[in-house]
Amino acid sequence: MKRYVCINDDESSHDLYCDNRISNRKYTLLNFLPKNLWEQFSRFMNQYFLLIACLQLWPLITPVNPASTWGPLIFIFAVSATKEAWDDYNRYLSDKKANEKEVWVVRQGIRKLVQAQDVHVGNIVWIRENDEVPCDLVLIGTSDPQGVCYIETAALDGETDLKTRVIPSACVGIDYELLHKIKGVIECPSADKDIRRFDGNVRLFPPFLDNDVCPLTIKNTILQSCYLRNTEWACGVAVYTGNETKLGMSRGIPEPKLTAMDAMIDKLTGAIFVFQIVVVIVLGIAGNVWKDTEARKQWYVEYPKEGPWFELLVIPLRFELLCSIMIPISIKVSLDLVKSLYAKFIDWDNQMIDQESGTPAHATNTAISEDLGQVEYILTDKTGTLTENKMIFRRCCINGVFYGNESGDALKDVELLDAVSSGSPDVIRFLTVMAICNTVIPIRSKSGDILYKAQSQDEDALVRAAARLHMIFVNKNANILEIKFNASTIQYEVLETLEFTSDRKRMSVVVKDCQNGKIFLLTKGADESILPHACAGQQTRAVIEAVEHYAQLGLRTLCLAWRELREDEYREWSLLFKEASSTLVDREWRIADVCQRLEHDLEILGVTAIEDRLQDGVPETIETLRKAGINFWMLTGDKQNTAIQIALSCNFISPEPKGQLLSIDGKTKDEVRTSLERVLLTMRITVSEPKDVAFVVDGWALEIALTYYRKAFTELAILSRTAICCRVTPSQKAQLVELLRSCDYRILAIGDGGNDVRMIQQADIGVGISGREGLQAARAADYSIGKFRFLKRLILVHGRYSYNRTAFLSQYSFYKSLLICFIQIFFSFISGVSGTSLFNSVSLMAYNVFYTSIPVLVSVLDKDLSEETVMQHPQILFYCQAGRLLNPSTFAGWFGRSLFHAIVVFVISIHAYAYEKSEMEEVSMVALSGCIWLQAFVVTLETNSITILQYIAIWGNLVAFYVINWIFSALPSSGMYTIMFRLCRQPSYWTTVFLIVGAGMGPILALKYFRYTYRPSKINILQQAERMGGPILSIGSIEPQARSLEKDVSPLSITQPKNRNPVFEPLLSDSPNTRRSFGSGTPFDFFQSQSRLSLSYTRNCKNN
């Protein structure tokens, strides 16, 4: 299918294609009800409840009033529907905001401001700098004479660097005024979601050009949601609008994330469902047998001789209805409720407010808090996540002289200051390059200060540092730069700017000194891209040393270089450059090629070292979380050395001899394979040892490994607790997340920039840091926090509590439902297996929805251990990770408990209320009271910290039970009339209830006490320690750790892994004895031996 777009045609094609109204709404007013119902009913649980509710409408089989199921069902549906409606309304509001944004559009040849939603296909849209593009456009003009514009595509693909877009050749040279009147036809494919491809062509009508067809590529388009940068204006023809844009086509409401816990609850629900079916079948058969053998003799029942055809089904169906309460209908609502409260607790947490910016933590996704407690892997970005992304110029090496080595701050180095004031030419040149070899724009604020507007933090740091060293970049006026050095003002004219690209890894400017007319090439870039172009004979050894030295300190290095150009050389080259800039084919490559011709024979001035400071508390956070058994992977786009240094300084990897770093590298398939196999071998040997083995891989090798050796790499990923991946692209980050997820690990991805968005979205839990690179990551993430160190609290406190609370809540919900259901089943054995309900409809409904839900809902306030204890013993998180609190065996415990309690309640009530007291309503209320009392005690016993709210909820609920039943007993029309008053006056009622409590809770308490004291879990021990006031600090805490920041910066030369070696393998030559001597205990052998291995047994055993 092709689409033909008539440029600037106000009439046609309006109706052909949709307008630019963006709609993310799932529903409209009309279809809300049917669509929402349909969606809700696509869930198994809801289908089940609907089926039950429908069956209950058949009076022959229903044991209770249908209202007892319909009521809660409608309530639950209403709650879910309201939530959906609210979300949809918010989407509508944000759509509306986007739709009503005003854009400049040409209408009848005049530029008009219209709402974004009124843009039609074929309209000419004008955008200014920093505007968001309202729809997919084909460029026809920009402010740049070459027809180039820059866009930021981060919202589209997560890449933050600026991309160039050019106008098609057919439009080159069209006058600004004439752009309004342009006419033509664009032929392009129908809308798709491929953001890297656009194959079309354009034909402009006379008088603009002859009838030539000009091809269009993605290079000629700017897509919706991009931002126009560094270009004054651009205009284009709308080709795709509204939901048919490339972004709109790929947009979708993201799949709701399901926590591991939800999956487990679903699994248990399934198990209960199977159990229920078995019970129904067994009781159904028993019922039919009893009916045929016994009931026929019971003349008073008057069973007809011949029943209808479905007679055999009647009794099983009755039991199905009777047992339907086994699956608690309230569980979804309860879980939704408590989950939103968990999220609120995160939002409210005062200790997670970033003091600098005042941003509190925020949980965007309210449904996955439990998963935070089950994280097994954390994949973290480096820049801006671990570090502050606040670049500070720390040291430099000018012409072989190191500055700032002693103080750690070159700006305070007296020698450098002296050199500056004495006007040493090397230093001045160095400073000049720092100050003007960039694309920074100085802006004079009202107070007279100069603010720098820089695209990259590094340039910003350099310019500021230069200013501190009296080389002040004052003004930029068109192409004239003004620099103030001491008292004198120097002006330079920028002749050309040779852009930074990730391939060239350097940028240069060609400037002309306005005073003497000399032309210079100033260059800065990575060492590996500058040093090869140094002029012959220059001593680069000092530079290499400096770079290496700085890299080991975790500093980002840039080499600065310059060269004086001859006038004619420049002229000659300038022509070439202009030509290359205006080519349309392979422009980037051509420009790079031309630049190369100029950037040679450079005189290297020195090296700058910029520190990207670690955020506060990063080493501690990583240390703590690693103790909690969480594996860390660092995925960064940065250099390997810098990454390793940062990793070392933040406890990510341990220095030798405790840690070991294995490197996977290679440029070809074979090299990567050999390297991968060697690392894998080492990993397998060391997996049982307490050594911190990590591997390092770069983007290139990773690409090969992921493409060709996925299996081996997966195995490596499972074995390795720590990994550093450098120079990885956003899509590789996402791929790694996918890889780990496919191994069934719970992944948390944390990042701050647009390049982390994909990783964040892919992971089970995405955490965004609302940092300097903008809020993109934070917006895409499930949780946003202000600083990396809050991750500790997010996981250990919020995640852990959420997990524990949900574990209790869900199992308790099943327990109470099973309890009442077992009583019904037992009762059926003394009621002729006929499916009589012991309890009346009101009680059944209120039991599930009211009596038992309120007390357990306050379990969201329960804290098994205090926050401090958890922080001190992060290992305790293991219980959550391994799912120790909610799994089939704990569930079996609750199942057994409900069976036991059902037996206690049933046996005691039918024996205490036997003979003359065996009136149905009374027995039923006695049994129900017994259940409610037991509930109250069970909740109390299982609550670890009882606040006033819990007291109110638990005991208030008990009081409410009586009040409600008294009210019902006071209504003459109800079946329960006078029953509760009657019971409460009987001493035998109270003795029975207390007996039920005593008999029901005694064994539970005894068992719990025995376990608590003689088979305590680690949680129990910590509880005891915490509450007895005993020594909480563990005995193993003697070892000093947590190197301070200062120490990190000091050289670690001896203990550093020699990562410069292409292959690093001292471990293979290590004797086993030496290795074993490095401490036989790690915090993780507990996990290794007990659980992780058993959990991932199948995964790991094949490796051992």
Add this chain to the structure above:
Amino acid sequence: MMSSNTAASSSGGAGSADSSAPRRISKRPKYSKFTQQELPACKPILTPRWVISAFLLVSIIFIPIGVASLFASRDVVELVDEYETVCIPPANRTDKVKYIQTSTDNTCNRSITVTKKMKQPIYVYYQLDNFYQNHRRYVKSRNDAQLKNGNSDDISSCKPEDNLSNGSAIVPIVPCGLIAWSLFNDTYKFSRNNLPLTVNKKDISWKSDREHKFGKDVYPKNFQNGTLKGGASLNESIPLSKQEDLIVWMRTAALPTFRKLYGRIEVDLEENETIQVILENNYNTYSFNGKKKLVLSTTSWLGGRNDFLGIAYLTVGGLSFFLALSFTVVYLVKPRRLGDPSYLSWNRNPGGR
């Protein structure tokens, strides 16, 4: 491994959160103990002392209650006479069902010896065994609206005893349903030393039932007129609210063995007195092997004679005492320090990191 360093940093963070001046106060969530999950809480732990005293307390409370209720239960004098077999002439015992359905005179004389002095009021119950008043078909087969108002519009729940085809017309049965239809119809006449003992049959049903559940102006109609005769017939001139046997019967029992109040004897019975009972053995329990018993019983604060509560209380109390004792012994023999960090496995390795 757990350094004071981390602790200090975390508490330091907390401190600074409180002290430092907030910059953007509007964005800050409001501080409260609830939102910070810092509500003061009682954090009980199961110390041996606490648990042992709890069990001791339970046994101290439960054993006296058990003894008291056992005494109360034993104080009750209960005379039970099972008569469903003996009241059938030996010749007819091979086919009891046929006898009960065909025989016209089912009078049966029984004598009961009072084993112990019985103080008035003495309750007279009939007890049925293996009678499923709680059967689903049975328990649903009633219509409360009809019992209250005589309104017979929708009595489909009473099927199959809802309507009667009276010739061509279909007339509703009042009271409808299987429960009423199967009303117990054995009668008892008591005499002592040849003097009749009055059995007071007034107020044997619940007052609330008489006043609110059974209508004062609802009279039995078409009752027991069908081809199949169930139990007792009702006097059509007495309103339902006065038909106390019916009201008692309509309070269905939850168990297949149940007693229903027949009346009260309001004189004391002396020990070794013999009471003559002339009973009409009408009710058919033979087709389903049900037993019929006549029960005379006094009452206590706990109700009738039922040892279950007493024994159960003593058992639970005894077990608690035993548990308390054994926990104490275990605690003394093998004391275990609570909250010993050396039990934490990650601390167990000497010199662990």
